[in-house]
Amino acid sequence: MQRRRPTIIDVARKAGVSKSTAGRALSGASNVTDEARERVLDAARAVGYERNDLAVGMRSGRTGLLGLVIPDITNPFWAEVARGAQDRAAENGMSLLVFSSDWDHSREASHLRALRQARVDGAIINPVADNFDDLDRFGLPFVLIGSSAERFPAASSVGSDIAQAVRIGMDHLVSKGHHAPALILGPKSRIARARFLRTFHEHCVERDIDPAVLPMEDGEYTVEGGHAAMKRLLARERTGHLAVFAANDLMALGAMVAVREAGLRCPEDVSILGFDGVPAGAFSWPGLTTVAKPGREIGMRAVDCLFDEIAGRPEHGRVFMPCRLIERGSLADLSLHQPKLTAGAGRG
Amino acid sequence: MQRRRPTIIDVARKAGVSKSTAGRALSGASNVTDEARERVLDAARAVGYERNDLAVGMRSGRTGLLGLVIPDITNPFWAEVARGAQDRAAENGMSLLVFSSDWDHSREASHLRALRQARVDGAIINPVADNFDDLDRFGLPFVLIGSSAERFPAASSVGSDIAQAVRIGMDHLVSKGHHAPALILGPKSRIARARFLRTFHEHCVERDIDPAVLPMEDGEYTVEGGHAAMKRLLARERTGHLAVFAANDLMALGAMVAVREAGLRCPEDVSILGFDGVPAGAFSWPGLTTVAKPGREIGMRAVDCLFDEIAGRPEHGRVFMPCRLIERGSLADLSLHQPKLTAGAGRG
DNA sequence: TAAAGGCGTGGTAACGTTCCCACGAAATCA
DNA sequence: TGATTTCGTGGGAACGTTACCACGCCTTTA
Numbered sequence: 034m035q036r037r038r039p040t041i042i043d044v045a046r047k048a049g050v051s052k053s054t055a056g057r058a059l060s061g062a063s064n065v066t067d068e069a070r071e072r073v074l075d076a077a078r079a080v081g082y083e084r085n086d087l088a089v090g091m092r093s094g095r096t097g098l099l100g101l102v103i104p105d106i107t108n109p110f111w112a113e114v115a116r117g118a119q120d121r122a123a124e125n126g127m128s129l130l131v132f133s134s135d136w137d138h139s140r141e142a143s144h145l146r147a148l149r150q151a152r153v154d155g156a157i158i159n160p161v162a163d164n165f166d167d168l169d170r171f172g173l174p175f176v177l178i179g180s181s182a183e184r185f186p187a188a189s190s191v192g193s194d195i196a197q198a199v200r201i202g203m204d205h206l207v208s209k210g211h212h213a214p215a216l217i218l219g220p221k222s223r224i225a226r227a228r229f230l231r232t233f234h235e236h237c238v239e240r241d242i243d244p245a246v247l248p249m250e251d252g253e254y255t256v257e258g259g260h261a262a263m264k265r266l267l268a269r270e271r272t273g274h275l276a277v278f279a280a281n282d283l284m285a286l287g288a289m290v291a292v293r294e295a296g297l298r299c300p301e302d303v304s305i306l307g308f309d310g311v312p313a314g315a316f317s318w319p320g321l322t323t324v325a326k327p328g329r330e331i332g333m334r335a336v337d338c339l340f341d342e343i344a345g346r347p348e349h350g351r352v353f354m355p356c357r358l359i360e361r362g363s364l365a366d367l368s369l370h371q372p373k374l375t376a377g378a379g380r381g
Numbered sequence: 382m383q384r385r386r387p388t389i390i391d392v393a394r395k396a397g398v399s400k401s402t403a404g405r406a407l408s409g410a411s412n413v414t415d416e417a418r419e420r421v422l423d424a425a426r427a428v429g430y431e432r433n434d435l436a437v438g439m440r441s442g443r444t445g446l447l448g449l450v451i452p453d454i455t456n457p458f459w460a461e462v463a464r465g466a467q468d469r470a471a472e473n474g475m476s477l478l479v480f481s482s483d484w485d486h487s488r489e490a491s492h493l494r495a496l497r498q499a500r501v502d503g504a505i506i507n508p509v510a511d512n513f514d515d516l517d518r519f520g521l522p523f524v525l526i527g528s529s530a531e532r533f534p535a536a537s538s539v540g541s542d543i544a545q546a547v548r549i550g551m552d553h554l555v556s557k558g559h560h561a562p563a564l565i566l567g568p569k570s571r572i573a574r575a576r577f578l579r580t581f582h583e584h585c586v587e588r589d590i591d592p593a594v595l596p597m598e599d600g601e602y603t604v605e606g607g608h609a610a611m612k613r614l615l616a617r618e619r620t621g622h623l624a625v626f627a628a629n630d631l632m633a634l635g636a637m638v639a640v641r642e643a644g645l646r647c648p649e650d651v652s653i654l655g656f657d658g659v660p661a662g663a664f665s666w667p668g669l670t671t672v673a674k675p676g677r678e679i680g681m682r683a684v685d686c687l688f689d690e691i692a693g694r695p696e697h698g699r700v701f702m703p704c705r706l707i708e709r710g711s712l713a714d715l716s717l718h719q720p721k722l723t724a725g726a727g728r729g
Numbered sequence: 730t731a732a733a734g735g736c737g738t739g740g741t742a743a744c745g746t747t748c749c750c751a752c753g754a755a756a757t758c759a
Numbered sequence: 760t761g762a763t764t765t766c767g768t769g770g771g772a773a774c775g776t777t778a779c780c781a782c783g784c785c786t787t788t789a
Binding site: 038083087088091096097098105107112113116119120123129130131132146147149150152256286289290312313314316317318 | 386431432433434435436438439444445446453454455457460461463464467468471476477478479480481491494495497498499500520604634637638641660661662663664665666
């Protein structure tokens with residue numbers, strides 16, 4: 034039933050040229066007469082020729098395939114990254130093989146093997162492995178993405194600019210009159226936490242705020258983690274309005290629930306600032322003001338860097354993508370209604 | 382720097398057998414002595430051999446690649462579908478090429494071409510094209526997913542069971558004492574709307590409810606669409622508690638905002654039931670009770686069907702996947718506090 | 730005018746695997 | 760014991776493309 038698919042030889046025969054000439058015409062090489070090229074292109078259209086990428090990859094070594102290994106395509110942030118990578122790849126006529134590793138070492142290893150066997154031209158990887166061995170042995174051009182990539186300074190990588198994110202978050206808090214925000218941070222084991230905290234401290238010092246006196250709670254990067262952290266925060270002795278900078282949107286949303294359960298209102302009694310930019314933040318009540326990571330841009334930029342790696346001009350540096358503030362309704366504006374607070378006014 | 386990758390010939394040489402025997406041993410064929418197989422496998426490990434999928438595809442016609450064309454990987458539902466497809470594909474040693482069509486006809490066409498050129502073994506497609514021509518000419522095994530696939534009854538397809546979804550939604554509404562819910566539906570042009578409405582009517586008739594008297598509003602499948610529809614619904618004259626069955630979670634979330642803006646409370650004054658199961662529904666206040674589509678299962682099942690198509694035993698039927706109720710807090714329980722309402726009590 | 734160079738073209742090899750066929754040895758049957 | 764089948768093995772072709780080389784024609788240069 035299914036007829037054999039036309040090859041370049043069929044096209045050449047129909048055009049009355051050799052397959053060499055047909056190949057040159059179809060691949061857009063220069064050393065073909067316009068007349069021959071046109072005959073070949075017409076013949077290709079006539080027989081319905083479509084290039085066989087496998088054969089091309091076989092012979093030339095370039096498959097037109099890129100790999101993407103992320104923790105979970107279901108996570109909105111990683112979906113954005115995937116979308117950006119996919120769009121930029123398509124712009125350059127390449128296709129994307131997508132894998133989810135679930136933060137699992139052995140799954141990651143098997144995905145990397147699949148990418149090698151598929152002979153992809155390169156891969157974009159959010160590494161879950163603690164050691165660099167798997168990546169060292171990967172044997173293909175690659176670019177790392179995400180904050181865990183910071184552990185591998187030898188590789189080219191793209192991530193969000195946490196320093197800048199903390200700065201615009203702090204700027205916004207201060208502009209709304211919150212001079213001494215509490216913090217809800219992720220687990221101590223995560224590398225992003227240290228960077229977040231360090232930058233936060235720097236900005237406190239710049240503003241003559243003593244970071245040591247600010248309330249701080251840890252939790253998992255989940256709704257439940259943020260919920261529990263906020264409960265602990267509210268249990269502390271304090272006076273006046275409480276402002277919280279959460280290191281993750283899900284935690285911020287969990288914190289919001291805890292505020293409501295405590296009989297308090299957001300933003301009237303408690304202001305909350307998130308970090309990530311997940312879509313769910315737009316549907317909470319109030320909407321979550323947050324510092325959004327540029328997931329899509331990270332994906333696009335990673336592909337650009339990967340093309341550099343493939344072309345053999347590796348940058349081998351980390352690219353930091355700027356974050357931006359999304360203002361919704363979870364921050365009260367204290368700057369309008371009352372005199373500027375002193376640095377210590379908000380603490381318990 | 383990069384050494385040539387070992388081929389099956391290197392393995393054969395090291396094992397002291399022909400490449401035919403090496404190939405048989407590596408592909409798990411039966412007609413090889415255990416001794417030869419072991420020697421080949423040892424040699425493969427020793428030289429670090431990894432099969433070249435391109436060459437396999439070239440010769441055997443099977444590439445181990447599957448295609449997935451969905452509207453937008455950034456949409457949580459489609460991300461779930463992609464994840465399910467990806468997991469089931471990986472279980473069978475296959476990789477997934479993912480494309481987003483953005484509901485655009487020409488993008489879809491170009492993605493389908495890319496899949497053909499990559500010689501994928503088959504594809505899972507949510508068709509955006511109004512006509513069947515592109516798919517007819519696709520030339521590879523495929524399975525359709527999503528409700529728009531219903532327009533192509535000749536093809537194998539997988540979707541959610543809207544009839545069953547409406548039934549469990551209605552059962553839940555009735556069990557909570559809401560005997561005459563209002564409806565917020567999608568645009569009249571969408572095929573899913575007609576199916577939803579038809580099933581809804583059937584269930585009303587079964588319960589001796591006259592569907593013609595129930596309030597009904599249309600809108601786009603967006604937060605804004607639901608918001609506007611709810612405003613129109615609230616503007617109608619009515620008495621007592623209002624229950625709303627929205628055909629889409631985003632619309633339900635928009636409706637929830639409209640309720641709040643009208644100075645009413647959910648679920649005390651207005652009960653809302655959604656349909657989709659988007660993650661954001663877990664973070665709204667109150668949490669959105671909804672009928673969740675089994676995105677992941679749809680993806681997995683679509684891969685199963687695709688394997689059937691590839692194997693040449695096409696089912697050419699539509700598979701309906703059951704939905705399930707996720708109970709959060711957006712429905713009031715009227716059955717406990719007041720006598721059972723009559724069918725007409727909730728309408729305006 | 731002859732030599733040298735550029736350009737378009739065609740033939741052939743190569744990429745790495747699987748499929749097909751043929752061969753010899755061992756096992757089975759008459 | 761001789762004929763037949765089964766089994767493991769090896770050799771070669773094939774998949775469709777691009778890379779490479781050689782050839783002949785035309786133009787340019789000494």
